[in-house]
Amino acid sequence: MKRKVMFILAGLMVITFLSTPGFSDDKVEAENLISKASTVVNSFATDPDLGWFRDKIKEAKAILIIPQSIQGAFFIGGSGGSGALLVHDAGSGQWGYPAFYTIGSLSFGIQIGGEASEVVLLIMSERGMEKLLTSSFKLGADITLAAGPVGGGAAAGTADVLSYARSKGAFAGFSLAGAVVKTKDKFNESYYGQPVSPTDILIRKTVSNPQADGLRQDISAITGK
Numbered sequence: 001m002k003r004k005v006m007f008i009l010a011g012l013m014v015i016t017f018l019s020t021p022g023f024s025d026d027k028v029e030a031e032n033l034i035s036k037a038s039t040v041v042n043s044f045a046t047d048p049d050l051g052w053f054r055d056k057i058k059e060a061k062a063i064l065i066i067p068q069s070i071q072g073a074f075f076i077g078g079s080g081g082s083g084a085l086l087v088h089d090a091g092s093g094q095w096g097y098p099a100f101y102t103i104g105s106l107s108f109g110i111q112i113g114g115e116a117s118e119v120v121l122l123i124m125s126e127r128g129m130e131k132l133l134t135s136s137f138k139l140g141a142d143i144t145l146a147a148g149p150v151g152g153g154a155a156a157g158t159a160d161v162l163s164y165a166r167s168k169g170a171f172a173g174f175s176l177a178g179a180v181v182k183t184k185d186k187f188n189e190s191y192y193g194q195p196v197s198p199t200d201i202l203i204r205k206t207v208s209n210p211q212a213d214g215l216r217q218d219i220s221a222i223t224g225k
Contacts, residue, residue, distance in 0.1 A: 026186050026187055026189075026190035026191075027190040027191060029082075029187070030100060030187040030190055030191040031191070031211055033067060033082060033083070033084055033100070033187075034084055034098060034211060034212050034215055035214075036067035037065040037067050037083070037084045037098075037215055038214055038215045038218050039067065040065055040067040040118045040120065041063070041065055041120065041215075041218060041219060041222065042218055042222070043118075044118075044120055044164065044166070045057070045222040047166075050164065052148060053120075053148055053164055054222075056122055056124075056148065056162055057122060057222060057223055058223050058224060058225070059122075059124060060088070060122040060123060060124060060223070061087065061088055061123050061124065061125070061126070061128070061129055062085055062086065062087040062088065062122075062123035062128070062129060062132060062202075063085065063086055063120065063121070063122060063123070063219060064083050064084070064085040064101060064103075064120070064121040064123065064181075065083055065084055065085075065086075065119075065120050066081045066082065066083035066103060066118070066119040066120070066121070067081075067083070067118055080102055080103050080104025080179075081102070081103055081104075081119065082100065082101070082102050082103075082184060082187070083100070083101050083102070083103065083119070083121075084098035084099070084100055084101075084212075084215070085098060085099050085100075085101055085123075085132065085198075085202070086098050086215070086216065086219060087129070087132075087202045087203075088223070088225065089205075093225060094216070094220070095216045095219050095220055095223075096201070096202055096205060096216075097201055097205070097207065097208050097209060097212050097216070098191075098201070098212050098215070099132075099183070099188060099198045099201040099202055100183070100184040100187035100188050100191065101181055101182060101183055101184055102181070102182050102184050103119075103139075103176070103179050103180070103181050103182075104179065104180060117166065117167055118165065118166045118167075119163065119164070119165045119176075120163075120164045120165075121161050121162070121163050121164075121176075122148070122161065122162040122163075122164075123160065123161055124159065124160060124161065124162060125143075125158075125159075125160040127143055127160050128143050128160035128161050131143050131160075132181075132198060132202070133198050133199050133202070133203065135182065135183055136180055136181065136182040136183070137180070137181055138178060138179070138180050138181075139161060139163075139176050139177060139178065139179045139180075139181060140176070140177030140178055140179075141177075141178070143160035143161055144158070144159045144160045144161070145159055145160065145161045145162075145163060145176060145177055146159035146161070146162055146163070147162075147163050147164075147176075148162045148163060148164040163176045183197075183198055188201065191209055192207040192208075192209060193207075194207070
């Protein structure tokens with residue numbers, strides 16, 4: 001009888017834990033974001049208009065993929081998106097597990113009209129890597145930023161970060177200068193089942209989640225490393 005009661009109580013605790021507002025939802029959303037990130041990065045890598053992207057991604061130290069839709073209000077009213085960032089480990093030669101971030105701003109300078117639904121940021125420098133380990137930083141202020149060109153003619157110089165965006169399948173260059181990038185702690189905690197910082201995930205590598213292995217393998221195949 002006691003054992004039966006204990007099983008019932010344990011079951012109720014599990015149900016209560018999983019039904020806690022925010023936890024299960026955040027985990028599902030984080031998993032969906034990872035799945036969408038795989039689709040986006042593969043689509044960018046095969047886009048005939050993004051040859052320069054395919055060249056530069058091979059040099060990237062880290063990749064931040066923001067697959068969620070950024071609506072028109074993002075440019076005039078201040079919205080944003082969530083993304084997954086993966087870092088390349090030069091020692092092991094592997095891409096690590098993702099840390100989650102948000103990006104947003106009150107206004108964005110549009111270079112080509114339209115709404116951006118998919119964004120990929122390539123982190124090209126050590127300075128850019130260092131900023132990723134802070135709780136928040138501003139693109140174009142704390143680190144230099146350049147919008148990646150469609151073709152191979154333009155050069156981004158020595159920018160810390162290169163940005164690429166597509167709207168409804170078409171390349172949409174716009175400036176992310178002034179956008180604030182912040183860690184999404186709730187997603188990180190829900191995805192790994194414990195409180196973790198970007199340093200824990202990206203540098204110390206104290207956590208892992210096999211659900212992201214497909215994305216890691218996709219990026220490895222695209223970058224050749």
